Amino acid sequence: MTQPSETRSQTNRRTGNFLLEVNDLQKGFGGRAVLRGVSLSVPRGSLFTVLGPSGAGKSVLLKCLANIEEPDGGQVSFEGRTLDFRDASSRGSFLRRCSFLFQGNALFDSLTAFRNVSLPLEQTTSLGRGEIRARAVEALEQLELGDYADHYPGMLSGGMQKRLALARAIVTRPEMVFFDEPTAGLDPLRRNAVFAMIAKYQALVGFTALIVTHDIVEALVASDTVALLHQGEICFYGTPDEFASSPHPVVQSFRDSPAALRSTLDGLRRGEAASEQS
Amino acid sequence: MNSDKKLEFGVGVFVLLGLAALVYLTLKLGAGELVGSDTYPVEARFANTGGLSAGATVMLAGVTVGRVDAIRLDPQDYSAIVEMRVRAGLPLPADTMASIKTSGLIGDKFVALAPGADEELLEPSARITMTESALELESLISKMAFGSVNEGEGEDQKPSTSTEP
Amino acid sequence: MDVVGSVGSFTLDKVRGLGDFALFTGRSLAAVFATKRLGARVARAVYEQGFRCLPVILIVGTFTGLVLGLQGYYVLNRFGSEALLGVLVSLSLVREMAPVLAALMLVGQAGSALAAELGIQRNTEQIAALDTMGINSCGYLVTPRLLAALFVFPAQTALFVAVGLWGGSLSGSLLLGVDPGVYWSSVQRAVESEDVRECLLKAVTFGLLTVSICAYQGFHAHRIRGATGARAVSAATTKAVVISSIAVLAADYVITSFLI
Known part of the structure; x- marks a missing residue:
């Protein structure tokens, strides 16, 4: 994995350091604040992970960035330009340069794998049919789905659906890809495979990745920048190494959750044993 | 590709039938x-x-030859003026008579034209002067009761008093 | 105070909903010029609203004609004017029965399917996916269906009239002995171009109205209060069918009262 870091540093040198900057983003639902002023800076070319327990507001943060939800306050700037969420052309040009990978893949179940991948090109670009076909086939083959072009998403396995979703995300050659819990509900081996896949295609295609997840082990290994979202606020921002050694209490409890579980279980077992003895 | 063919076929069938x-x-x-x-x-x-x-039909010898366009009231003598449109290929003599009749006992009212023998033809927008008003069922019955059906018909058949505009 | 307040908020809610619905429809119609490759999508919508609904339209149309022929014959027979059967059947079909019943049948088959499909697409984030791709989701999902309705509803209504007249002649002439020549000539005589215009105007109005209502309900299945997932989709579908049916009958009354 030396190649990606090389390309990253190259791009950083060329065009400033941060691709996406979030400043004091706020969002609430029915009086309940979910995001209480989130600020983040995502370096260009990085694999950026937002960690956090369930319910910390990770998905909402991502939806605000991807224009599915409108934030109540705060700013998002892309390449140093502030986005106006209410201005259709500003939104449109931002969305055309980003892709979004949904937790449930959000594949179009009435379209074949090929049509799923070619749809964004058909609808948002003015490419010719041949060019669209070539690029869609290329994206499918990059994700080893070339033989499944005529299959409907429902006929594919879970892992293949995930890959198809990624193929659809990268076919537009985005500068940034948002991942919403890409490993949710997968076993550890598959989780590894998903992170490996993201890192591999990031190196191949060269996008900036922002991943929201609670799979701490894989995230710390794969990503180069980590943020921890806790109760709607960012309480840690840094490299995985810094995360591993951070004294912040929330970071510690999140980091040490397996150990905490072990001690809890040990306590329970000891208690059971004691009650059995008595 | 099979489903594409089915779609094309279905759309084709429906468009043809619908059209x-x-x-x-x-x-x-x-x-x-x-x-x-x-x-x-x-x-x-x-x-x-x-x-x-x-919208009522205009008939000649039982054949539909036109329709009633509009009916308006002449405020000067309180008579009704019926505007009709008649098929272009059918020139009518100037002394054509128009009468309002009913198909069946309570059926639709229609205008029946009875061509005369005049050499002159009706100009477009000309007014037919010989008219026969609608036969009213009630008056017909009362006339029958008093045995004066024939006299009543003669009365009704008086030509309009108007002159050509 | 509470009653007044809740009446007020209810009214505001409904008015806001109406405004939102109007915006939704307007946006979908405006997207005609902004959406690419609309043709294939329109063809699919014509297939769904048209070809798939042909059987129900033909069957219901035939039976409507049969019943009109029977009922009309027995009513007219009392006055000895069976000769007017064609008038009765054709005018009731053209002016009221065909546009209304065809629209209701299309709501039942195509409208409910549309609401459920969009509801599931909302539920599985397919609509959100379109949005994040920068694709106009209204333009992609709703516009082709509205365009298709502009042709499909009048065409289905015309088919309904045709098979209805045939049904009327079956029961009137074949079964009850009205002379077929008398029947068909009175049909021919009765229907005016204004009647046909009214019929087609109704069909187009019902088409735009019901398709946009069903699409709106399905599209906003996530806004259904107190239900999520499959429940929300079923609630949205029910709402779509109920509101569309009411809208068809209400619009029918309004159009009829303006045209008569």
Whole structure:
């Protein structure tokens, strides 16, 4: 994995350091604040992970960035330009340069794998049919789905659906890809495979990745920048190494959750044993 | 690709059927044979239209030759003026008589034309002067009761008093 | 105070909903010029609203004609004017029965399917996916269906009239002995171009109205209060069918009262 870091540093040198900057983003639902002023800076070319327990507001943060939800306050700037969420052309040009990978893949179940991948090109670009076909086939083959072009998403396995979703995300050659819990509900081996896949295609295609997840082990290994979202606020921002050694209490409890579980279980077992003895 | 063929076939079938039905509805049913083809206007003054309505047919010898366009009241002598459109290929003599009749006992009212023998023809927008008002069922019954059906008919058949405009 | 307040908020809610619905429809119609490759999508919508619904339209149309022929014959027979059967059947079909019943049948088959499909697409974030791709989701999902309705509803209505007249002649002429020539000539005589215009105007109005209502309900299935997932989709579908049916009958009354 030396190649990606090389390309990253190259791009950083060329065009400033941060691709996406979030400043004091706020969002609430029915009086309940979910995001209480989130600020983040995502370096260009990085694999950026937002960690956090369930319910910390990770998905909402991502939806605000991807224009599915409108934030109540705060700013998002892309390449140093502030986005106006209410201005259709500003939104449109931002969305055309980003892709979004949904937790449930959000594949179009009435379209074949090929049509799923070619749809964004058909609808948002003015490419010719041949060019669209070539690029869609290329994206499918990059994700080893070339033989499944005529299959409907429902006929594919879970892992293949995930890959198809990624193929659809990268076919537009985005500068940034948002991942919403890409490993949710997968076993550890598959989780590894998903992170490996993201890192591999990031190196191949060269996008900036922002991943929201609670799979701490894989995230710390794969990503180069980590943020921890806790109760709607960012309480840690840094490299995985810094995360591993951070004294912040929330970071510690999140980091040490397996150990905490072990001690809890040990306590329970000891208690059971004691009650059995008595 | 099979589903694409099915889709194309289905769309084709429906479009053809739908267009055929639309053509039938608009051209055959709606328009009759008159709208679109050439017609010319004719007027007639009646003392009583007896419930004739716009859209009623105009018949000659039992054949539909036109339709009633509009009915309006002449405020000067309180008579009704019926505007009709008659098929263009059918020139009518100037002494054509128009009468309002009923198909069946309570059926539709229609205008029946009875051509005369005049050499001169009715100009477009000319007014038919010989008219016979609608036969009213009630008056007919009362006349029958008093045995004066024939006299009543003569009374009703008086020509309009108006002059050509 | 509470009653007044809740009446007020209810009214505001409904008015806001109406405004939102109007915006939704307007946006979908405006997207005609902004959406690419609309043709294939329109063809699919014509297939769904048209070809798939042909059987129900033909069957219901035939039976409507049969019943009109029977009922009309017995009513007219009392006055000895069976000769007017064609008038009765054709005018009731053209002016009221065909546009209204065809629209209701299309709501039942195509409208409910549309609401459920969009509801599931909302539920599985397919609509959100379109949005994040920068694709106009209204333009992609709703516009082709509205365009298709502009042709499909009048065409289905015309088919309904055709098979209805045939049904009327079956029961009137074949069964009850009205002379077929008398029947068909009175049909021919009765229907005016204004009647046909009214019929087609109704069909187009009902088409735009019901398709946009069903699409709106399905599209906003996530806004259904107190239900999520499959429940929300079923609630949205029910709402779509109920509101569309009411809208068809209400619009029918309004159009009829303006045209008569």
